[in-house]
Amino acid sequence: MINDNRLQMNERFIRVFKMLEERGDIVLNDRDGKGMGDFAEKILGNRAYGHIVRAFLNQDDKRVIDYHHIKQLCKTYGVNENYMLNGVGSPFGFDLPPQEAVVDGNQVKSNILFTSVKAFAGTTIGAESAEEDNQYFGVPGISGGDLVSFPIDGNSMEPIIKNGDIVICRKIESANDIKDNEIYAIKSNGKIWVKHVQPIFNSRKRVTELNLVSANYLEHPPFVEEVNEYTQLYRVIRKITRI
Numbered sequence: 001m002i003n004d005n006r007l008q009m010n011e012r013f014i015r016v017f018k019m020l021e022e023r024g025d026i027v028l029n030d031r032d033g034k035g036m037g038d039f040a041e042k043i044l045g046n047r048a049y050g051h052i053v054r055a056f057l058n059q060d061d062k063r064v065i066d067y068h069h070i071k072q073l074c075k076t077y078g079v080n081e082n083y084m085l086n087g088v089g090s091p092f093g094f095d096l097p098p099q100e101a102v103v104d105g106n107q108v109k110s111n112i113l114f115t116s117v118k119a120f121a122g123t124t125i126g127a128e129s130a131e132e133d134n135q136y137f138g139v140p141g142i143s144g145g146d147l148v149s150f151p152i153d154g155n156s157m158e159p160i161i162k163n164g165d166i167v168i169c170r171k172i173e174s175a176n177d178i179k180d181n182e183i184y185a186i187k188s189n190g191k192i193w194v195k196h197v198q199p200i201f202n203s204r205k206r207v208t209e210l211n212l213v214s215a216n217y218l219e220h221p222p223f224v225e226e227v228n229e230y231t232q233l234y235r236v237i238r239k240i241t242r243i
Helices: 004-023 036-044 047-057 067-077 081-086
Strands: 099-103 106-110 112-114 135-137 147-151 166-172 183-188 191-201 207-213 223-226 232-240
Touching: 004 047, 004 067, 004 081, 036 047, 036 067, 067 081, 166 183, 183 223
Parallel strands: 112 147
Antiparallel strands: 099 106, 112 135, 147 166, 166 232, 183 191, 183 232, 191 207, 207 223
16 A cells, blocks of 8 residues: 555655646657656656656556656756655745845845755765755845855865855856856756856857866866756856855
8 A cells, every 4th residue: 555655745746747847848749858758768767658657647546656766857857855755845946935134234135045955066966865955045235036055065166165165156047158167056967066167069059068177176177067958057156155
């Protein structure tokens, strides 16, 4: 008999699947990488298992998604694993409602999301090991949306960004918006880096890869990361250093 945790997890899967459809990440009849067969291949390992996904989506069907496939969903589509497994937080982590804060008697909009997920400047972390504890805060002089901040753990960006610093980043829509050699947080396939970024273009002048360069390049050599439809990019606009 399926326990209540699995049933509730499957309900969250149904909600997230609908959100992925609304975002355009899943297009049921698509034949160019976003269809049901493509989704089944990415999550279940076989594009012929679309009927199994439909069973998960049918609340009258007794079949429900398992933990292994939930982890694959989170890794592939950037879904908050703590939400999927435990119902804690929000589906994509970065969609909590902003609030207002008062700093030195002045009203400041709390428009910067702080997440406990650490962006390792020298290593990478997997989504399966990350637990998010999200809250918003404000900094005078930093306005607008799509702002996220997190603590750094690692020395690869020293002396520019040190271990324990907090970086504030603004999301950019496309890799083609990257400015050469500026510092970005790159989130892709459950991994996060904070690096100097050099875009690599294909013959059509589109960015297909990123050369990621550490400030501490003697200890941390550069490497190349592929850009795909799930790559998320955030430009580092400010750092907060411990006193």
